[in-house]
Amino acid sequence: MSTQPPQLLETDIVICGGGPAGINAALAAGRSGAKTLLIERYGFLGGMSTIALVYPWMTFHTESGKQVIAGIAQEIIDRMQAEGASPGHVRDTVGFVNTITPYDPEVYKILVFDMLREAGVTVLLHSFVDDVTVDGDQIASLSITTKSGRITIRAKQFIDASGDADLAHLSGAPCLQGRDGDKLTQPMTMKFRMRGVDLGRVKQYMIDHPDEFYKKTPVDELPHLPLSGVLGFYKHWKAANLPINRDQILFFTGPGEDEVLVNTTRVQGLDGTNVADLTEAEVLGRKQVRMVADFMIRQLPGFERASLSSVGTQIGIRESRRIDGQYVLQAEDVISGRRFDDCIARSGYPIDIHDPSGKGVTAAWVQGDGAYDIPYRCLLPKQITNLLVAGRCISTSHEALATTRLTPSCMATGQAAGTAAGLAVKHHCQPGDMAVCELQSELRKGGALLSSEETVKQRQA
Structure with a gap:
């Protein structure tokens, strides 16, 4: 028989949001050896991929077909394929990108739970973050509302993978929303x-x-x-x-x-x-x-x-709040395929803006080798030093969000945030103070592709 959780929990790392970004963050953090807790408000994991039927995942590749997202995201695909729950990466017959990745969401829900348990991660479902206590420039604790009543959670490091920057907003970290001027966001879709x-x-x-x-x-x-x-x-x-x-x-x-x-x-x-x-x-x-x-x-x-x-259990949300972080990724960074010294993930998905008020979709493809870098600074909010952000609510402009919001990109930033939090716990420092080269080394060990020269084949070798 299970027991009621205590009304005060203490852990090393707490992650808010059980979507693809939060799952990959929790896997990376758990595998680092840090005591990790993942909080999700629904009764299952998967975020927009399962709650809102966001399908398929697109894309792990550039327009020319070179894979630029791997790591834990690819590990999940490999395990889904082994269970007959995904054909892997297939050609996109729409023609918008080179590949898309179909998957069975019901298998995904169970598979990631198994993987999290393998990594020693504790998961609390049916839990909604509704309050944050801040001490100076750090989050001291957060509170969740559950069927067992309110629970307070203390941690050394926090990761916001809520999609809506809920934790960052509650902590007082500066946030942005919508496009410049009218602040309108990309439309929602019920799939x-x-x-x-x-x-x-x-x-x-x-x-x-x-x-x-x-x-x-x-x-x-x-x-x-x-x-x-x-x-x-x-x-x-x-x-x-x-x-x-x-x-x-x-x-x-x-x-x-x-x-x-x-x-x-x-x-x-x-x-x-x-x-x-x-x-x-x-x-x-x-x-x-x-x-x-x-x-x-x-x-x-x-x-x-x-x-x-x-x-869908709920409507799909393309855009809401995002942090105003240490660096705000711009459309020009994406289109030019800009490289950053503090790269922690890459993506080949084009800018894809569903018009906030009109009928159309505005698209712009990545030049150069077809991929752009996501710098570590986009995961670091201002004012709160023990908070990292992953997924849809990282620091970008309205236009750049139209590529970083896609699931494989969110998976990659999730792995980066979880790895960074694990290193911060290990070194007793804050995420913004660590050596980025060490973070990049750990990400590469975990299969991430951080330069144009790296390939999945080299990773596996």
Whole structure:
């Protein structure tokens, strides 16, 4: 029989948020030998990947196909593949990026729990952080509300992987939100799955009507590629004239053979950190799901026998609060493929801004070798010295967030934050005071790729 947790817990490292960034941070911290606690408000792990059905993961590679994200993220993919829960990295038949990574979210939920236990990490689900005590420039403790009542947690190091910079905000660290000027954020999307889709018919329609799909769709290769994603059906969408501020249908295939994940609804002008706005977004998102699913069944070839099979537990949030950190990553850094001496992760995903108020998507691809660096300073907030940030709420501009928010990038910054926290505990110092070269060395030992010369093959050798 399990026992109630004490009302005061003490640990080395506490991580808020059990999404991909928080999971990878906890794995890295636990493997360092530090006593680690992961807090998650839902009854399962996975964050937006499981709560909001964000699928597939994109991307681990550059536009040319070179892998730039590995480490713990790749280890998870390898273990998912071993269980038949992911095909690994496959070509993106939308054509927006080189590869995407489908996965079974139900297997992911269990697999990462097993991995966390292997790493000695303690997990508390159904736990919501609602208060932070600050002593000078350090977090002294935080409080969580649970079914067992309120619990106070003291730790040496804290990691905010909440996605919304909740811990940073509560601690008083400076935060930013939205684009310059009107502060509007990228829209929210309620994602949903459909079963009974004839994907062979969908593919043939794409081959026969290439002008109705995204200009970068590899139509000539479709006969020889498994269909992984579709962006278009422009004619059908325009004719439907649904009250959704978007100009096309986007969906990805799998994990079932007759299954798709639809990423088309769009809820704009609401704040994901405001409870009234978030409530309205949930209602609007679910109404849009019904509209879009009904339209697809009535109008799209291949969907004649399809049905709505599942909807996200909550609406998906692309952008909310982010920290104003020691360095704010800029769009120019991303597009130019800028290198930083304190690089702790790289990414090859382009800038991908879903318009906060209009219909379109603004995209800009990374130049040079196709990847840019994420500096360690983007994980370090101002004013609070024993706090690290990982995932969607690291320090970036509104435009740069449109690439760092993607799951593989969040996984990579999570591993970096967890590794840094572990080193801080080991050396009895604060994260901003450690030698970055030692952090980079530990990340490389953990499989991270931090330079254009490093490859997965070299890592495995």
